[in-house]
Amino acid sequence: MSYRWRYQDASGRDVTGPDLVFDDQTDAEDWLGINWAGLLESGVEQVTLLHTDAEVYGPMSLRPAEPR
Template sequence: MVWTWRYQAADGALITPTGGVEEFSSQGDAESWIGEEWKRLLEDGVERVVLLEDEQEIYPMSLRES
């Protein structure tokens, strides 16, 4: 299994952030990484991410604090 994030702009358009798309061997690794990188991703124009296990959507998440 490969875990990745899909990156989206505010209008839903897909974005490839600076540095490309990371792949992770576990959900925990993916979630830890997003916890460290979310501010940089916002600077790249990413507003929302979707966690994927292989190609299956697991959950969406806004990068904006509510």
């Protein structure tokens, strides 16, 4: 069982990001929680969590939510 992130730009095109594999979903989500700002600065606009090759959820924007 492995989890990894798919990185995409604002148009939904895949972009290069850290090629990391996590043993469980919690580890993957914890890593993203720590590193999302750096990913955004490097050009990643959205991510999708993959379990092996199946999508768990996403795409999810890395931009902070707009105030209402």
